[in-house]
Amino acid sequence: MSTRRVRARRGEGALLREEILRAAEDLLAEAGTEDALTLRAVAERAGVSTPSVYLHFADKDALVEAVCMRVWDELGRVFTGNLGGDPFLALGKCARAYARFALDHPVQYRVLMLRPSAAPGVPPAAETAFRHMVAAVAACVETRVFEGDPEKLALGLWSAVHGCVSLLIAQPAFPWPRDREALLDHIVRQAGFGAAVYSRLPATLPPSKELAARLDEFGARLAAGADEPEADEPGQSSP
Amino acid sequence: MSTRRVRARRGEGALLREEILRAAEDLLAEAGTEDALTLRAVAERAGVSTPSVYLHFADKDALVEAVCMRVWDELGRVFTGNLGGDPFLALGKCARAYARFALDHPVQYRVLMLRPSAAPGVPPAAETAFRHMVAAVAACVETRVFEGDPEKLALGLWSAVHGCVSLLIAQPAFPWPRDREALLDHIVRQAGFGAAVYSRLPATLPPSKELAARLDEFGARLAAGADEPEADEPGQSSP
DNA sequence: ACCTCAGATTGACATCGTTAACTTGACGAC
DNA sequence: GTCGTCAAGTTAACGATGTCAATCTGAGGT
Numbered sequence: 001m002s003t004r005r006v007r008a009r010r011g012e013g014a015l016l017r018e019e020i021l022r023a024a025e026d027l028l029a030e031a032g033t034e035d036a037l038t039l040r041a042v043a044e045r046a047g048v049s050t051p052s053v054y055l056h057f058a059d060k061d062a063l064v065e066a067v068c069m070r071v072w073d074e075l076g077r078v079f080t081g082n083l084g085g086d087p088f089l090a091l092g093k094c095a096r097a098y099a100r101f102a103l104d105h106p107v108q109y110r111v112l113m114l115r116p117s118a119a120p121g122v123p124p125a126a127e128t129a130f131r132h133m134v135a136a137v138a139a140c141v142e143t144r145v146f147e148g149d150p151e152k153l154a155l156g157l158w159s160a161v162h163g164c165v166s167l168l169i170a171q172p173a174f175p176w177p178r179d180r181e182a183l184l185d186h187i188v189r190q191a192g193f194g195a196a197v198y199s200r201l202p203a204t205l206p207p208s209k210e211l212a213a214r215l216d217e218f219g220a221r222l223a224a225g226a227d228e229p230e231a232d233e234p235g236q237s238s239p
Numbered sequence: 240m241s242t243r244r245v246r247a248r249r250g251e252g253a254l255l256r257e258e259i260l261r262a263a264e265d266l267l268a269e270a271g272t273e274d275a276l277t278l279r280a281v282a283e284r285a286g287v288s289t290p291s292v293y294l295h296f297a298d299k300d301a302l303v304e305a306v307c308m309r310v311w312d313e314l315g316r317v318f319t320g321n322l323g324g325d326p327f328l329a330l331g332k333c334a335r336a337y338a339r340f341a342l343d344h345p346v347q348y349r350v351l352m353l354r355p356s357a358a359p360g361v362p363p364a365a366e367t368a369f370r371h372m373v374a375a376v377a378a379c380v381e382t383r384v385f386e387g388d389p390e391k392l393a394l395g396l397w398s399a400v401h402g403c404v405s406l407l408i409a410q411p412a413f414p415w416p417r418d419r420e421a422l423l424d425h426i427v428r429q430a431g432f433g434a435a436v437y438s439r440l441p442a443t444l445p446p447s448k449e450l451a452a453r454l455d456e457f458g459a460r461l462a463a464g465a466d467e468p469e470a471d472e473p474g475q476s477s478p
Numbered sequence: 479a480c481c482t483c484a485g486a487t488t489g490a491c492a493t494c495g496t497t498a499a500c501t502t503g504a505c506g507a508c
Numbered sequence: 509g510t511c512g513t514c515a516a517g518t519t520a521a522c523g524a525t526g527t528c529a530a531t532c533t534g535a536g537g538t
Contacts, residue, residue, distance in 0.1 A: 005486095007485065007486070007533080007534075007535085016485085016486090033355075038524085038525070038526090039525075039526065039527090040524085040525075040526090048486075048487095049486065049487050049488080050487095050525095050526090050527095051486085051487075051488085051527080051528075052485080052486055052487075054527075054528085055484090055485070055486075059526075059527075060525095060526065060527090086446050086447050087447050088444075088446075088447040088450065089447075110355070113405075113406070113409060113410070114353040114354075114405070114409055115353075115409065116272075116349070116409065117409065117410055117411070117412060119412060120412060121412055122412055122413055122414060126413075130413075140447065143447035143448050143451055144447075144448070144451035144452075144455070145447040145448075145450050145451040145454065151416075152416065152422070152425050153429070155403070155416075155422065155425075155426070156399070156403075156425060156426050156429040156430070158402070158406070159398075159399050159400075159402035159403035159406060159426055160395070160398050160399040160402055160430065160433075161398075161402070162402040162405070162406060163397070163398035163399055163400070163401040163402020163403070163405065164394070164395075164398035164402070166352075166353070166401070166402065166405055167352070167397070167398060167401060170352060170353055170354065170355065170356065171352070171356055172356070173356060173358060173359060173360055173361055174361055174365075174369075175361060177390075177391065177394075183391070183394065186391050186394075186395060186437075187394070187395050187398055189433075189437060189440075190392075190395040190430070190433040190434055190437045191395070191399065191429070191430070191433055192433070193432075193433045193436045193437055193440060194399075194428075194429040194430055194431070194432045194433020194434070194436075195429055195433070196436075196450070196454055197432045197433075197435075197436050197454060197457070197458070198425075198428060198429045198432055200454055200455065200457065200458030200461075201428075201432060201458060201461060202458075202461065205327075207325050207327075208325050208326050208327040208328075208379065208382035208383075208384040209382050209383065209384075211327065211384050211435070212382055212383035212384040213383075214460070214461050215384065215435055215436060215439055216383075216439065217460075218436070218439065218457045218460070218461070219436070219439030219440060221453070221456075221457070222439075222440060222441070222453050222457070223440075223441045244517095246502080246503075246504085246516060246517070247515095247516065247517095248504070248505095248516095249503090249504055249505060249514085249515060249516080255516085255517090277493085277494070277495090278494080278495065278496090279493085279494075279495090287517075287518095288517065288518050288519080289495090289496095289518095290496080290497080290498095290517085290518075290519090291516080291517055291518075293496075293497085294515095294516070294517075298495075298496075299494095299495065299496090
């Protein structure tokens with residue numbers, strides 16, 4: 001056991017909760033593996049005996065869940081920090097920032113998303129983060145670059161980005177393309193364009209070859225009139 | 240301990256390996272939680288003492304990895320069973336079948352995809368399954384409904400579908416739309432259309448409002464000439 | 479000075495993965 | 509037939525983990 005913690009004053013027992021959470025977060029970040037998140041290790045790092053954790057968390061799952069709340073908070077800030085400007089471009093920035101956060105904090109992201117969440121309801125922080133996603137999409141609906149239910153569209157975009165980063169994190173042995181940044185760029189653009197054209201296509205499409213011809217024609221027409229960019233992020237002018 | 244297993248004949252010790260794998264798979268499927276996949280439980284179910292597992296698997300991870308191989312095999316068959324016909328439609332069928340498999344076998348899918356894969360290389364069964372995905376996409380490139388690198392496009396589609404099902408599985412408490420089938424339909428179409436238009440769009444796009452107008456025009460033109468479907472699955476005539 | 483009870487600890491239990499040492503019994507050699 | 513060998517399998521144990529019951533401790537009100 002490291003340095004013994006001084007006992008909290010009466011009525012301030014909740015201070016320990018904060019220290020335990022900190023210890024858990026640090027442990028997770030430093031070890032790089034969720035296996036290192038042990039009640040004993042957390043307690044020792046907090047300078048406290050193991051069962052003391054139970055004074056502030058019902059069980060280990062509750063502690064992990066509390067850590068997740070923090071991650072949700074950070075994830076929410078990822079969105080708020082990338083809004084503003086053209087909605088379509090802003091959405092792209094948000095998506096890329098989300099992916100970067102996940103890849104920069106793989107352990108936290110895994111614990112947050114790739115774990116059987118025992119909690120019954122949706123944590124408020126998660127709700128907030130998702131609301132931000134939906135809002136970013138709704139702004140695109142407002143400018144009519146997207147059409148349809150913002151929630152559904154957001155789920156589609158979230159699925160794409162989350163799917164990519166979660167595969168990158170959980171299956172690192174997979175023969176991924178060298179350039180992760182380029183891959184994510186691809187994913188974000190593919191998903192964004194999908195959301196843009198989704199609702200504009202009829203339910204019944206022509207067979208592949210005819211569809212291909214029409215898409216070609218569409219691309220040519222779209223490219224023909226696109227030469228006045230307002231991109232504030234050169235080289236990445238779309239989601 | 241249940242019924243003791245009769246000892247294998249000399250040179251046929253590998254039979255136990257098969258039985259242990261079966262036991263592990265059954266345990267996983269019946270319990271519905273990976274926590275139930277205990278060496279002791281597996282051994283008991285195989286009618287054998289716990290350390291006997293180590294005669295055929297280096298450690299627990301090796302056993303889990305072996306179970307995963309089986310799941311990859313099944314996942315590979317999901318693709319081969321849904322090919323043929325129009326490539327774009329076939330791809331949609333594959334994606335839907337993939338999602339159905341994942342949602343029908345959530346525990347297996349979680350163990351397969353949402354777990355830190357300890358294995359250094361890519362298992363052949365996984366390689367095969369991914370090759371099937373790429374092949375289905377490559378067929379769409381051949382009919383020119385898609386353009387570009389089939390691997391990258393496949394990764395985009397895979398990300399979208401995997402992302403959705405993995406979120407559904409790992410975050411069941413989230414307020415998902417009632418109709419899962421409809422949600423998946425949305426995801427698959429959004430991702431498929433994204434792949435279709437992805438490479439046809441220029442790197443620099445006009446601002447949202449102008450882009451919206453052009454997309455509208457595109458949709459109108461596409462819909463105007465679409466009335467001769469060759470859908471073999473009424474109501475779901477596109478990826 | 480004393481009592482009280484929030485704050486924290488001690489010691490233990492069951493279960494898990496894993497290892498070392500031991501036993502069993504089928505099969506080839508003589 | 510019997511006998512030795514070695515694959516096949518078991519017993520017993522260790523350390524680590526999550527968890528709980530019982531206990532201690534000491535700050536703060538009376």
